[in-house]
Amino acid sequence: MNRLYDIFNFSQEFPLIFTQANFWIFFAVIYLVYAFIYPNKSLRSLYLFLISLVFYYKTSGLFVGILLFSTVNDFFLGKAIYNSTSKLTRKTLVAVSVTVNLATLCYFKYAYFFTDSYNALFESDHKVINHLAQWANTWSEVDYFTVDSIILPVGISFYTFQTISYSVDIYRKQIKPLRSMIDFGFFVSFFPQLVAGPIVRAADFVPQIRKEIRISKVDFGRATFMILKGLIKKMIFADYIAANFLDRVFDMPEMFSGFTNIMAMFGYSLQIYGDFSGYTDIAIGLALLMGYRLPKNFNSPYKAIHCGDFWKRWHISLSSWLKDYLYIPIGGNRNGTIFSYTFILLFTFLGVLAVSNYAIALLAATVIVIALLVTLFSKKVAKHFNTNVNIMITMLVGGLWHGAAWKFVIWGGLNGLGIVFYKYWRNISPYENSRLWIITGWKIALTFVFITFTRIYFRGNSMDHIDRFYQQIVTNMNMSNAWNVLYEYRLVFIVMAVGYLTHWLPNLLKTKIEHSFIRSHVIIKGAIAVIVAVVCYQTYAADFQPFIYFQF
Known part of the structure; x- marks a missing residue:
């Protein structure tokens, strides 16, 4: 009983994580109850909504209040948008929904980013104050909350985008609002995908809420397969290589050779894929066990033949969300908007200023203004400029979504440049339409290397840390010691090799393996599950490593 109390009681040191035994005890208990109540649709929604709130409370404590605020706010705004007959009122209401959601996200996620950027720009020394905590302490007359720091609620970026899509889809008349706040709360907070995605759109999930639940043997087999696959990705291909190699190198890159740093970068590409893809595989499997289908979030991204192809395969739910709710509304590949021009001008100026000086920032802004003027006299130039600007805006926002720091913006910008470069390269490449395996392999390898080396801006702790990492590569490769490195970390590199080989297996073979397991x-399923569990828990480090995307 004490174990169950610990599992269901909030503890900041021990949140519920898919790789912990406590989570599977938690899931077994709630699934047992679910098996008796799932035919009753209203009771099912209420039960899963409350369980999801408990799960989020276990993960984030009192930040569950922010989740409830977002739920109540968008539930009533969605109804108001749908019932309004005035186009202006509908636009105003959807703007309120988007503004409130983004303002909440910005307050918790970007307060330090905006404050630090402002201080750097104006050479001031403003401090971040948690005004909500200050207000709560004043109201309660007890200093419960710390006012000199703002903590990021886990998963706020994910459920914020879900609630925004709900309001916008109602405005676009693609869906009708839910009648029950319980049903809407269930949609927003469904615990398998709540804290790290995939981002679920209302149009895909809402029709499932009131449907009859039937879990076939095929569904059960596929769900089990997804969960086991996710555990292998997370605990072996991500956590094992991180604990035994990657964390050591990234913590002090100057203590290792440039060759070792490069190998760590290739290892990190596998780690972040195994970590995030593993989480979503488990989330999809858990949801399927309860009769719900979540969208596919990864499609062998390291098989991509160019940067644009990569972003159609990686974090698909975010890429498609940014396309439908940002890229297309600001003009897409058709035209530019005032928002496009203002955003890219301001962002370029601030970005260059943040890493350089006023002169370079002014020069960059001047170049963009001149380009804008040229577009007034040439429709052909305007089309190219507008399309590329909209691509860059989408990728810059995508980078900023991942983290509140300029290094994430640079990472997003590099990926945007990769997409734009390929757009023009494919028009002159003599090998663009070639189907020779060696050409395809070369494209995959080139794309993979590019994606891997942009990720130092994702993984690096600071710009100084990133500089030290690259400095070792440029000045201290020390290839004479490469064999010693490979031998010293041979188990890690074997795991990396197996991880990449399984990733690059033909899709047909992967499908056959999955179908064999399902049938x-x-x-046999039970025996495989036991073997996977034993192997996974034999490899994990003393401290569980949280999922990387929890920070977003």
């Missing part, structure tokens, strides 16, 4: 006898 296998339940005893």
Whole structure:
């Protein structure tokens, strides 16, 4: 009983994580109850909504209040948008929904980013104050909350985008609002994907809320397969190589050779894929066990043949969200908007200023203004400029979504440049339409290397840390010691090799393996599950590593 109390009681040191035994005890208990109540649609929604709130409370404590605020706010705004007959009122209401959601996200996620940027720009020394905590302490007359720091609620970026899509889809008349706040709360907070995605759109999930639940043997087999696959990705291909190699190198890159740093970068590409893809595989499997289908979030991203192809395969739910709710509304590949021009001008100026000086920032802004003037006299130039600007805006926002620091903006910008470069390269490349395996392999390798080396801006702790990392590569490769490095960390590199080989297996073979598991006898499934569990828990480090995307 004490174990169950610890599992369901909030503890900042021990949140519920898919790789912990406590989570699977938690899930077993709630799934047992779910098995008796799932035919009753209203009771099912209420039960899963409350369980999801408990899960989020276990993960984020009192930040569950922010989740509830977002739920109540968008539930009533959605109804108001749908019932309004005035186009102006509908636009105003959807603007309120988007503004409130983004303002909440910005307050918790970007307060330090904006404050630090302002201080750097005007050479001031403003401090971040948690005004909500200050207000709560004043109201309660007790200093419960710390006012000199703002803590990021886990998963706020994910459920904020979900609630925004709900309001916008109602405005676009693509869906009708839910009648029950419980049903809407269930949609927003469904615990398998709540804290790290995939981002679920209302149009895809809402129709499932009131449907009849039937879990077939095929569904059960596929769900089990997804969960086991996710555990292998997370605990072996991500956590094992991180604990035994990557964290050591990234903590002090100057203590290792440039060759070792490069190998760490290739290892990090596998780690972040195994970590994030592993989480979503488990989330999809858990949801399927309860009769719900979540969208696919990864499609062998390291098989991509160019940067644009990569972003159609990586974090698909975010990429498609940014396309439909940002890229297309600001003009897409058709035209530019005042928002496009203002955003890119301001962002370029501030970005260059943040890493350089006023002169370079002014020069960059001047170049963009001149380009804008040229577009007034040439429709052909205007089309190219507008399309590329909109691509860059989408990728810059995508970078900023991942983290409140300029290094994430640079990372997003580099990926945007990769997409734009390929747009023009494919028009002159003599190998663009070639189907020779060696050409395809070269494209995959080139794309993979590019994506890997942009990720130092994702993984690096600071710009200084990133500079030290690259300095070792440029000045201290020390290839004479490469064999010693490979031998010293041979188990890590074997795991990396297996991870990449399984990733690059043909899709047809992967599908056959999955179908074989689904068709296998339940005893075989059980035996495989036991083997996977034993292997995974034999490899994990003393401290569980949280999922990387929890910070977003």
